[in-house]
Amino acid sequence: MSVNLTLLIIMGALYACGIYLILERSLTRVLLGLMLLANATNLLILATGGYAGLAPLYSKDIAAGDYSDPLPQALILTSIVISFAVTAFMLGIIYRTWVLARRDEIQADIEDLRVAETPSFDAEDDAEVPAETSEFPMATVLAGGREIPAEQAAAEEKPGSENITPGPEEGGK
Amino acid sequence: MNLASLAPLAVVLPIVGAALTFLLIRHSRAQRVVSILLLSLTLLLECLLLASVWDGGTAAVSIGGWLPPWGIVMVVDQFSSLMLVVSSAVSLAVLVYATGQGMADGDQDAPVSIFHPTYLILVAGVSNAFLSGDLFNLYVGFEILLTASYVLMTLGGTGPRIRAGVTYVVVSVVSSVLFLISIAMVYGATGTVNMADLAMKLGELDQGTRTLLHVMLLVAFGIKAAVFPLSFWLPDSYPTAPAPVTAVFAGLLTKVGVYAMVRTETLLFPGDSLNTPLMVAALLTMVVGILGALAQSDIKRLLSFTLVSHIGYMVFGLAMSSAAGLGAAVFYVAHHITIQTSLFLVTGLIERRGGSSSVDRLGGLAKLSPLLALLFFIPAMNLAGIPPFSGFLGKVGLMQAGIELGTPLAYVLVIGGVLTSLLTLLAVARVWNRAFWRRPSDAEHPDPVLLAPAAGRADGPGAKRNTVTLLPRTMVGSTVGLVVLGLALTVFAGPLFTVSDQAARDMLDRTSYIHAVLGGNIDVPMVATPGGGK
Numbered sequence: 256m257s258v259n260l261t262l263l264i265i266m267g268a269l270y271a272c273g274i275y276l277i278l279e280r281s282l283t284r285v286l287l288g289l290m291l292l293a294n295a296t297n298l299l300i301l302a303t304g305g306y307a308g309l310a311p312l313y314s315k316d317i318a319a320g321d322y323s324d325p326l327p328q329a330l331i332l333t334s335i336v337i338s339f340a341v342t343a344f345m346l347g348i349i350y351r352t353w354v355l356a357r358r359d360e361i362q363a364d365i366e367d368l369r370v371a372e373t374p375s376f377d378a379e380d381d382a383e384v385p386a387e388t389s390e391f392p393m394a395t396v397l398a399g400g401r402e403i404p405a406e407q408a409a410a411e412e413k414p415g416s417e418n419i420t421p422g423p424e425e426g427g428k
Numbered sequence: 429m430n431l432a433s434l435a436p437l438a439v440v441l442p443i444v445g446a447a448l449t450f451l452l453i454r455h456s457r458a459q460r461v462v463s464i465l466l467l468s469l470t471l472l473l474e475c476l477l478l479a480s481v482w483d484g485g486t487a488a489v490s491i492g493g494w495l496p497p498w499g500i501v502m503v504v505d506q507f508s509s510l511m512l513v514v515s516s517a518v519s520l521a522v523l524v525y526a527t528g529q530g531m532a533d534g535d536q537d538a539p540v541s542i543f544h545p546t547y548l549i550l551v552a553g554v555s556n557a558f559l560s561g562d563l564f565n566l567y568v569g570f571e572i573l574l575t576a577s578y579v580l581m582t583l584g585g586t587g588p589r590i591r592a593g594v595t596y597v598v599v600s601v602v603s604s605v606l607f608l609i610s611i612a613m614v615y616g617a618t619g620t621v622n623m624a625d626l627a628m629k630l631g632e633l634d635q636g637t638r639t640l641l642h643v644m645l646l647v648a649f650g651i652k653a654a655v656f657p658l659s660f661w662l663p664d665s666y667p668t669a670p671a672p673v674t675a676v677f678a679g680l681l682t683k684v685g686v687y688a689m690v691r692t693e694t695l696l697f698p699g700d701s702l703n704t705p706l707m708v709a710a711l712l713t714m715v716v717g718i719l720g721a722l723a724q725s726d727i728k729r730l731l732s733f734t735l736v737s738h739i740g741y742m743v744f745g746l747a748m749s750s751a752a753g754l755g756a757a758v759f760y761v762a763h764h765i766t767i768q769t770s771l772f773l774v775t776g777l778i779e780r781r782g783g784s785s786s787v788d789r790l791g792g793l794a795k796l797s798p799l800l801a802l803l804f805f806i807p808a809m810n811l812a813g814i815p816p817f818s819g820f821l822g823k824v825g826l827m828q829a830g831i832e833l834g835t836p837l838a839y840v841l842v843i844g845g846v847l848t849s850l851l852t853l854l855a856v857a858r859v860w861n862r863a864f865w866r867r868p869s870d871a872e873h874p875d876p877v878l879l880a881p882a883a884g885r886a887d888g889p890g891a892k893r894n895t896v897t898l899l900p901r902t903m904v905g906s907t908v909g910l911v912v913l914g915l916a917l918t919v920f921a922g923p924l925f926t927v928s929d930q931a932a933r934d935m936l937d938r939t940s941y942i943h944a945v946l947g948g949n950i951d952v953p954m955v956a957t958p959g960g961g962k
């Protein structure tokens with residue numbers, strides 16, 4: 256099977272640009288990247304058919320090897336239709352993102368961030384401040400003989416916390 | 429004419445239904461009737477297909493009279509017809525549930541009226557993928573179901589759904605492009621995309637090319653099936669969709685990926701060349717997935733992580749490439765589709781009754797609605813693999829196959845599987861303790877709906893919410909139906925295991941598949957033995 260070098264080089268360039276673009280955070284660039292990837296793949300499918308031959312219309316005088324392979328072209332046609340539909344849909348949701356958030360950017364998952372920021376996780380005691388079930392008042396917590404705000408107390412329990420302010424009894428050290 | 433020649437109807441009927449419901453877009457009652465009717469017909473047809481291959485045997489239909497390997501074929505064997513029946517039964521239950529939700533909330537106007545046509549197209553895509561005997565038709569099936577799922581995922585176009593939808597669409601498109609690249613390379617190497625024909629020709633390629641094609645296909649399907657490390661898109665995108673949509677995605681979409689992986693491993697690339705990496709991936713999928721679940725406080729997200737984790741079991745069964753392991757994996761797929769979907773449906777009910785799906789805001793549901801508690805408890809224990817449920821039976825099958833195999837890695841996986849099962853129990857028990865068992869007032873941020881009955885009766889202070897039915901009968905009914913189906917899988921586990929074992933043996937043998945597609949007078953090449961060779 257012979258291959259067309261020009262096609263291959265173009266395909267490689269399209270893949271390279273496409274991969275670069277889908278790694279961006281801007282949605283429009285991601286969309287452009289996906290379109291380039293889809294088109295590069297179409298070229299790849301075309302390349303599997305070998306060099307172009309005669310149109311695949313049957314005639315008795317033509318040897319089988321002289322025809323173009325029609326199957327890759329049928330495959331490409333299908334894949335063009337599919338990528339067209341997906342592109343249209345992507346444009347729709349990019350526009351919707353713009354309408355909703357005024358930003359053309361992939362947004363971080365809030366719940367992921369919450370889990371990532373949760374320090375040492377305990378299944379039952381993971382409330383950030385002493386929970387409502389506590390008999391102590393919400394606002395302050397008695398610790399080391401002094402009352403400190405509950406939120407600060409919770410922050411001190413987190414490993415790596417730099418919020419710890421030394422109490423008066425150990426201030427000199 | 430035999431029964432199997434009706435197989436294309438499993439794809440055509442839902443598409444006809446989609447067209448009809450699209451025409452009836454302004455008449456929601458007619459829409460519901462048409463979609464439920466056509467999906468029931470599809471289910472009936474698929475039951476007939478399963479019955480026709482129940483005792484073994486494979487049938488192939490050439491679409492449009494074009495003979496394989498040139499034309500498109502649809503292949504009905506035990507595995508594909510079992511998957512069809514389970515998936516259609518589950519999608520019918522979800523459709524009834526969604527209809528109930530729509531009726532309860534009153535969705536007279538767009539865009540929810542687009543739900544029915546899109547949903548039926550999704551079902552058609554799933555059926556097409558299961559039936560396809562042709563790599564490119566499999567791709568088309570994937571695209572049909574993915575495109576429908578993009579629409580369902582972003583239904584209503586709210587902020588969180590669009591955000592999740594973007595991740596989902598981009599990841600799915602990339603995996604589809606990878607799949608298409610693999611198809612192009614397979615075609616370039618062999619000159620065919622018919623799977624039976626490929627099974628004959630791929631063995632003649634040299635080892636390097638074959639491994640490349642094998643890895644490419646597995647990566648493409650691995651993204652769709654959410655196998656670690658390709659699984660991170662799933663828990664980000666599934667939970668934001670409407671409850672019935674999440675349920676059907678969780679049940680079906682990843683399993684189509686698993687189905688494609690099974691076909692790749694057994695039909696196209698038999699032998700054990702990539703079994704070790706697959707086993708490692710299975711172990712990591714199980715353990716990392718379930719550790720993620722433990723960190724979640726939202727039930728939907730937690731279930732999405734257990735979904736990823738339990739894909740690991742199926743990959744484990746597949747990676748053993750023994751009849752026992754594969755049979756257990758087939759059984760496990762059928763079990764998991766049903767159970768995972770029913771858990772998501774119950775979560776939808778919890779969200780309606782308790783006002784939230786976050787365990788920090790829930791409490792006291794067991795007292796408030798004992799039926800809901802039962803509906804959650806049974807599939808949750810089933811998922812965790814507590815005897816005597818089908819989850820336990822499936823896991824025991826996998827463990828037995830692993831010990832039979834006897835390699836050190838298999839033992840590690842067996843231990844990992846048991847550990848994952850225990851951690852799953854811990855995860856669902858946490859949900860149970862917090863959402864159902866404790867007093868609502870003990871919740872970290874209790875939802876006002878739950879505190880209302882404490883002041884009076886349930887229909888007293890909460891009466892201003894009465895415009896919305898909290899637990900519509902249709903929704904509860906379909907959830908009960910699905911939970912009962914899960915229990916039926918337990919009761920009829922014997923016959924089901926017989927049929928999945930036989931399906932596994934047929935798939936490993938490949939003869940009946942190839943003979944059904946290409947004709948009976950072809951010598952099937954022997955499976956490559958460990959260490960190469962033809």
